[in-house]
Each structure stands twice: as C-alpha cells, then as structure tokens.
Amino acid sequence: MARLSMESGQRKALLKSLATSLFEKGKIKTTLVKAKALKGLVEKKISIAKKGLPLEKKLAKTRVLRRLFSEKTVEKIFSWAELFQNRPGGYCRIIKLPFRQSDSALMAVIEMVQMPEKKEEKKVAKKKEKKDEKKPVKESLPKEESPVLKDKADKTDEK
Helix, strand or coil: CCCCCCCHHHHHHHHHHHHHHHHHHCEEEEEHHHHHHHHHHHHHHHHHHHHHCCCCHHHHHHHHHHHHCCHHHHHHHHHHHHHCCCCCCCCEEEEEECCCCCCCCCEEEEEECCCCCCHHHHHHHHHHHHHHHHCCCCCCCCHHHCHHHHHHHHHHHHC
16 A cells, blocks of 8 residues: 555545545545555455445444444445445546646546436436426517517607
8 A cells, every 4th residue: 555655544544534535426536646545445345345235234334344434434335335246346447637737746536437326317307308398489579679669769759
C-alpha cells in the first residue's frame, strides 16, 4: 500500500473517508495515487461482504466491516456486494484525468464498474416525457394586431 506521505493513522482515516464516499456515491474524483490505494481497500471490503451475504451476514457486518465503517455504510457495502454477486473481481475502475491546475497532481476518477438502477431516474424520465407531450403551443399575435400596441398607437395619434 502507498504511504501517501502521511502517518498510518492519517492514511487510514483518509482511505476510510474516501471509501465511504465511494460506497455512497459510486464515483469520486481524487488523485491517481490515492485512487490506486483506495481500489484495493474497496475491492477487499466488497469481497468480504460477498462471502458474508447468505448466512453469516451479521457476523461479517459486526466483525470486519463494522470496525471501519458506520452501519449506514455497511448496508451500502452489502448492497454493492449483492450487485456484484456473480462477478469474480474487479469491482471498480480508475480513469485518468488531466493534471490538476493548481499543483499539477495527476488526477483520476474511481468508480464502481456497474451502477445500480435507480427507480427515481425512471420516474423523472417518465415525467419529462409527459410534460413534453402536454405543453401547449402559444400562438403569438403579430405586432400590428396586438390590442395593447393598438391602444398605444391610438393614444400617440390623438396627441
């Protein structure tokens, strides 16, 4: 594991927070070195959760994953494990990005290979389709025939 130029306690805290963000969001942007260090940790935790899915779910939660993560994050890890149940490994990918402008650090995006389907996205897409169908087309009057403009024109002619 990379040392990341920090003490072990700081490094563990950093990787824990990055892993928590990745499990909750599914995709995060960080430096390339941190992404490479994070990938191994995340894949090990998902593998542990996969082994604990059928019978020993509570044991795996309390013993291994509970030491590092909160209960909410452990639930997310198990949901990812269910998603990757038939996959032998390689749960996340690293995509390199251009250098960061401020300090020229190599940047990367680390993301889960397969994203879960969200019910909310489907509902939003259906609502947008319905709105597009129901939009009435406004018919605008030409400037000459507009009643407001006629009144103004009549008032200027009278003076």
